[in-house]
Amino acid sequence: MPSSRQPSSSSSVPSSSAATSPLSGFLGVFRYSRRALGLVWQTSRWMMLGLALCTLVAGVLPAVAAWIGQLIVDGVVSAMDAHQAASNPNLLASIAPVLTLVGIEALIIGLIALAQRGLSAQQSLLRAMLGQKVNVMILEKAGTLSLSQFEDSELYDQLTRARREASTRPLALVNKTFGLLQNAISLGSFSVLLVQFSPWALLILVVGALPVFISEAKFSGDAFRLFRWRSPQNRMQIYLETLLTREDSIKEVKLFGLEGLFLKRYRAIFTQLFAEDRRLTLRRESWGFLLGLLGTLTFYLAYGWVVVETIIGALTLGQMTMYLMVFKQGQTALSASLTAISGMYEDNLYLSNLYEYLEQPVEPENGTLTQGVAPGDGLRFEQVSFSYPGSADVLHDISLHLAPGQSLALVGENGSGKTTLIKLLTRLYRPTQGRILLDGSHLQEWSTQALRERTGVIFQDFVRYQLRVGENLGVGDTRAFDDEQRWQQAARHGMADDFIGRMASGYHTQLGRWFKNGRELSGGQWQKIALSRAYMRQNADILVLDEPTAAMDAAAEADIFARFREHSQQKMTILISHRFSTVRSADLILVIDQGHIIERGTHEELLxxxxxxxMLFQLQAEGYR
Structure with missing residues (x-):
């Protein structure tokens, strides 16, 4: 549902400029320009140097062309006078110098066109390369963030803003930077010519362009504030699109008749956002038109001035032509320069989204251990508690010991904290109190890679990868991602080899409906794929199964657990299940209620x-009588 929040000025620009003057805040935003230039330099040094060369050529030569144009006009007038005054005129001698100048101007125009084509080609190539580089930076950063950060809606807003704009903004900023440099060079060249006419011409040039620049800068800031404010609404639109177009949600959407409801909400969000865009666009273009008239007025004032000076004989016809051309091109260059500065300001604002995301703090991974100080001691939770930021404890004072060769079952209602405990074990979360030990060493002291290699986990909400069957297994151990022998071995342990063998392409069958010839599996088959994925980790001595057979029938469940007990000898196993037939054989059963361990013992002891x-066992047993 659309948010009722209003845009806040505190989110309009990076916080460092919040307490300073408007001018310093405006200038402070440009600190991202250096980073954008650095990104382009890292992407392709030769292309950046090519941009600089083409910019220099395209900046200097227009003024040269205007000066040559003056020489041509004055040369034509002189040739006409000489031709008419001579009794025996030599036409070729009269027109040869002028034709030479025409050839030089043609060459200059050709070089300008070549430079512009060079700029266009290099910008097009850099757009693709730089977009890829920035997107990879965003994805690499995502790989360093913790699970708790991904569960923060504010971070998702940052990620959405970064992905929507930041892949194109760096190159846009660099293009504007080089465009500004090109126009600055042109302005310098034009100024040399204009100051010969009158220094006041330069002042008229500046006064005519400033109002539009101020307007554009102001509305660029407004557009950025609007962009940041409505990130949640944009994300909701994307989510609604996903619900209405993905095969894993469309079944329920159609069954419950949700298409109309979701489309209505989708349209309502668009209507709200479009109304804001329309107001901003109309204000921006209206003020741009009115203030642009000032620039047009100043040009024609200068036009009239130059015409009067020519009529009274102060200027030649060639000089008049040159000054009119130079003033017009100078006004265009100055307007383009100020527009580029305004655009750079806007691009810098949007780049702040990228670096706001890329500079998210990352929890340090200081662990280096590959072996604990007490090998064989197993897994210990010592008075462990955990709470999400701003909420009460999800787990309270959890203590347990699981030795190699032992099995642990966790029983409790949904939301009691069972899966959270597993996320602490796998170091996806960090305890807020207490400590977790593996072989006598604190979990945080272990190398992440070593810890993950020792752990094989299948979560209840496992991922159904839209990949080939074998690759769906291979993700369990990236070192064996393409090892077909390992696929087959893991599939046998997970009892998935039977239905895989019946597929036409076997382990090379595409799964899911996203890609051509993809095959969808039943819920039970997907669970066997996920189980097999966990078995890919041959070195794992901690096996965790979170509701691993919820979609399987009783016979398949019995076979799965018989195979599991055989495979898990001398390993530490943790099982979460609501089926008491699967947990009763565990060496230790913990009953968890609202984050507390309220009972512990074997099946017989707890009965x-x-x-x-x-009580829960009896309730479930009644259902089978």
């Missing part, structure tokens, strides 16, 4: 205690 476990 004798006549507590929560016994």
């Amino acid at each position: 004798k205690a006549q507590g929560r476990y016994a």
Whole structure:
């Protein structure tokens, strides 16, 4: 649903400029220009040097062409006078110098066109290369963020803003920078010519262009504030598009008749955002038109001035032509320069989104251990508690010990904290209190790679990769991603080899409906794929199964757990399940309620205690009678 929040000035520009003057805030935003230039330099040094060369040529030669144009006009007038005054005129001698100048001007125009083509070609190539580089930077940063950061809606807003604009803004900023340099060179060249006419001409040139620049800068800031404010609405639109177009959601959407409801909400968000865009666009273009008239007025004032000076004989016809051309091109160059500065300001604002995301703090990975100080001690939770930022504890004072060769089952209602405990074990979260030890060493002291290699996990909400069957297994161990022998071995352990063998392309069958000839699996088959994926980790001695057979029938479940017990000897195994038939054989069962361990023991011990476990077991047993 559209947010009711209003745009805040505090989000309009980076915070460092919030407490300073408007001018210093405006200038402070340009600190991202250096980073953008650095990105282009890293992407292709030769292309950046080519841009600089083409910019120099395209900046200097227009003034030279205007000066040559003056010489041509004055040369034509002189040749006409000489031709008429001579009794025996030599036409070739009269027109040869003028034709030479025409050839020189043609060459200059050709060089300008070549430079402009060079700029266009290099910008087009850099656009693709730089867009790829920035997108890779965004994805690489995502790989360093913690799970808790991904669960923060504010970070998703930052990620959405960065991905929508930041892949194109660096090159746009660099193009404007070189465009500004080109126009500055042209202005310098034109100024040399104009000052010979009158220094006041330069002042008229500047006064005519400033109002439009101020207007554009102001509305660029407004557009950026609007962009930041409505990130949640844009994200909601993307989410609604996903619900209405993805095969994993469209079944329920159609069954419940949600198309109309979601489309109505989608249209409502667009209507709100479009109304804001329309107001901003109309104001921007209206003020741009009115202020642009001032520039047009100043040009024609200068036009009249030059014409009067020519009529009274102060200027030659060639000088008049040159000054009119120079003033017009100078006004265009100055307007383009100020527009480029305004655009650079806007691009810098949008680049702040990219670097705001890229500079997200990352939890340091200081662990280096590949072996604990007490090998064989197993896994220990010592008075572990955990809470999400701004909320109460999800887990309270959890203590347990799991030795190699032992199995642990976690039982409790949904939301009791079972899966959170597993995320702490796999170091996706860090405890807010207490500590977790593996073989006597604190979990944070372990190398991330070593810890992940020792852990094989299948979560209840496992990912159904739109990849080939074998690759769906191979993601369990990236070192064996393409190892077909390992695929087959893991599939046998996960009991997926039977239905894989019946597929026409076997392990090379495309899964999912996103790509051509993709095949969709049943829920139980997908769970076997996920189980097999966990078995890809041959060195894993901590096996965690979170509701691994929820979509399987009783016979398949029995076979899966028989195979699992055989495979998990001398390993530490943790099982989360609501089916008591699967947890009763565990060496230790923990009953968790609202983050607390309220019971612990074997199946028989817990039945004798006549507590929560016994009650739940009896309720489930009644369903089979």
